[in-house]
Structure formats: structure tokens, C-alpha cells
Amino acid sequence: MSTQLFGIHAVQAALDYSPQKIQRALFDEQRQDARLKEVIDSLKALGISLEKTDRKKLDKLADGKNHQGIVISVELPAMRSEEQLKSDVEALTTTPFYLILDQVQDPHNLGACLRTADAVGVQGIIVTKDNAASITPTVCKVASGAAETVPVYQVTNLARVLRWLKEQNIWILGTAGDASQTLYEMKLDMPLAIVMGAEGTGMRHLTRQHCDFLVKIPMAGQVESLNVSVAAGVLLYEVFRQKAS
The missing domain is CATH 3.30.1330.30 (Ribosomal protein L30/S12)
Incomplete structure (x- = not known):
């Protein structure tokens, strides 16, 4: 295509x-x-x-x-499969660093996440097959080249993939507004997969259950939450900062 x-x-x-x-x-x-x-x-x-x-x-x-x-x-760049994800994770020679989007549907958000993921060295973005954006012309346009450099893995059963990632000693970090600690209170320079929930609804209950940690982004203003791609950028850059220091 x-x-x-x-x-x-x-x-x-x-x-x-x-x-x-x-x-x-x-x-x-x-x-x-x-x-x-x-x-x-x-x-x-x-x-x-x-x-x-x-x-x-x-x-x-x-x-x-x-x-x-x-x-x-x-x-258009091809979406990769769950089998390719497993093969690529097992072949890694550097610390795993992944972004997981749980039913994020806006192609602009996926494109923006790809662009930030490229900037901070994320090794891949994992998306759900159902109720989620896939690689489209809009995604490629927003990503400005990052759709070619950051693999996007499409999986049918996210809970199963989260369990498998944990078996590979990769920690699962979820984001939730009601979390007790902020991302700035956590040590994040470890094998990590960050989960972002869908626009408006956040992570699904089963996805949340598979997270090892939950963190929130501190908010000083009146708005209750950030756009998902902006929130992902804040989290990814905090991991990047901790790894660099």
C-alpha cells in the first residue's frame, strides 16, 4: 500500500x-x-x-x-507482529525500552508518539489490533520519518504480551491519575515498558492489573489530564534523562 x-x-x-x-x-x-x-x-x-x-x-x-x-x-511502513516483537526483544543487546499504547485511536497521537520515541531511543511501540490506530498516511506525516525508524508491533492480546514481557525481566510501568507516586519519585533506568491508556478512558482494567508500578504526572493547573502523546513525551523524556545521568 x-x-x-x-x-x-x-x-x-x-x-x-x-x-x-x-x-x-x-x-x-x-x-x-x-x-x-x-x-x-x-x-x-x-x-x-x-x-x-x-x-x-x-x-x-x-x-x-x-x-x-x-x-x-x-x-507505507509495515506493521510488525507479536512473533517479531518476541524475536526482537530476545535479540536486544541494550536495555529494553518500549512504549505500549492501550487502544489509542487518534492517528495524530500515534504519529506524535513515534516522533518522540525516535528521539529518546525507544526500541518499539506496541499497539493493540482492535480499537487502535495503525500506520496510515496521517501517522507517517505526523511522525516526520519516525514511522520508518521505530518499529510498531500490533498484538491481539495485550495482557498476554505484558505477561511475556515480564517474563523477560522487563518492568511494566502504567500511568494513572490516581497513582500514589509521581514519575519523578521513581527510578526508571531499568528494562522498562511504559503503558499509556486510550484518549479519555485511560488504561483498561486488565491492562492496569498487569502493571508492576503506577505513576502520575504532577499537575499544577486546572486541567485534569494531558493529551496522551504529550503525556507519553513527558514520561519518555524522564526515562531518557535518568539514563543519561
């Missing part, structure tokens, strides 16, 4: 991380832009099919969004 990516930043990310998956490119032949010319030269050097067109056609392909004079067709 292929999708359209547009905009110089997104196209450059595809060139950096997955040039072999770019199938063709369309660009505005009337546009005079040094950055666009650099991207086109890079595509040309790779032997990728280039097609000159006009702004009107690019506007249509990009649904009226800012394409900056270029649209490319790319093959």
Missing part, C-alpha cells in the same frame, strides 16, 4: 530514512526554490521517477494543504 507525502520536510525525511520506498515524485516546474531544487536533485540522483506538473494538480493531491511544490508516493 502506498501513500502521498508532501512538503519539503516530509520528503527529506523519506529521503533520509527510507529512500527505497519512494516510488515517484511530482513537482511544480514553475516554482523557483533552492530547497526544493536540492530535494529534486537528491531524488534524481537515486533514479526515482520525476514528473513535472503544476500547482493546481499538487493542490489536489495534497488536499489543499501546503505542499511546497512537491508530492511523493511512498510505500
Whole structure:
């Protein structure tokens, strides 16, 4: 399955991380832009099919969004299986660090989580097969290249996977507003999988039961909770900070 990516930043990310998956490119032949010319030269050097067109056609392909004079067709990254997850975990030579999304449905949240996961060195994101976002064009656009660098594992039975991860000596850290301790009170530089619950409802009861620890993010203002991708970013960067220090 292929999708359209547009905009110089997104196209450059595809060139950096997955040039072999770019199938063709369309660009505005009337546009005079040094950055666009650099991207086109890079595509040309790779032997990728280039097609000159006009702004009107690019506007249509990009649904009226800012394409900056270029649209490319790319093959979507593949979702990985539970069997691949087990194989990859067993092959690790560094401390395990995973993010688990329990029925997170918004593709923008999955894309944002992928981008942060790439930044902090997460080895993979585990998502549920049902009632959850999978890799889509929107996810790839928001992830800005991270959908190519961070594996996404789709599993049918999250509770079973959590039990297996614990058998591999990976601690399961859940997030809950009613937890007794904050993430800043915990030592987090250990083999770890962080679980984020769904938008609005949080973790399911069975998922929560499989967590070794529950933590909350301290809140000083009037809002009761953070967006799931923002909350994931706070937790992931605290782990990153503790590992770095």
C-alpha cells in the first residue's frame, strides 16, 4: 500500500530514512526554490521517477494543504507482529525500552508518539489490533520519518504480551491519575515498558492489573489530564534523562 507525502520536510525525511520506498515524485516546474531544487536533485540522483506538473494538480493531491511544490508516493511502513516483537526483544543487546499504547485511536497521537520515541531511543511501540490506530498516511506525516525508524508491533492480546514481557525481566510501568507516586519519585533506568491508556478512558482494567508500578504526572493547573502523546513525551523524556545521568 502506498501513500502521498508532501512538503519539503516530509520528503527529506523519506529521503533520509527510507529512500527505497519512494516510488515517484511530482513537482511544480514553475516554482523557483533552492530547497526544493536540492530535494529534486537528491531524488534524481537515486533514479526515482520525476514528473513535472503544476500547482493546481499538487493542490489536489495534497488536499489543499501546503505542499511546497512537491508530492511523493511512498510505500507505507509495515506493521510488525507479536512473533517479531518476541524475536526482537530476545535479540536486544541494550536495555529494553518500549512504549505500549492501550487502544489509542487518534492517528495524530500515534504519529506524535513515534516522533518522540525516535528521539529518546525507544526500541518499539506496541499497539493493540482492535480499537487502535495503525500506520496510515496521517501517522507517517505526523511522525516526520519516525514511522520508518521505530518499529510498531500490533498484538491481539495485550495482557498476554505484558505477561511475556515480564517474563523477560522487563518492568511494566502504567500511568494513572490516581497513582500514589509521581514519575519523578521513581527510578526508571531499568528494562522498562511504559503503558499509556486510550484518549479519555485511560488504561483498561486488565491492562492496569498487569502493571508492576503506577505513576502520575504532577499537575499544577486546572486541567485534569494531558493529551496522551504529550503525556507519553513527558514520561519518555524522564526515562531518557535518568539514563543519561
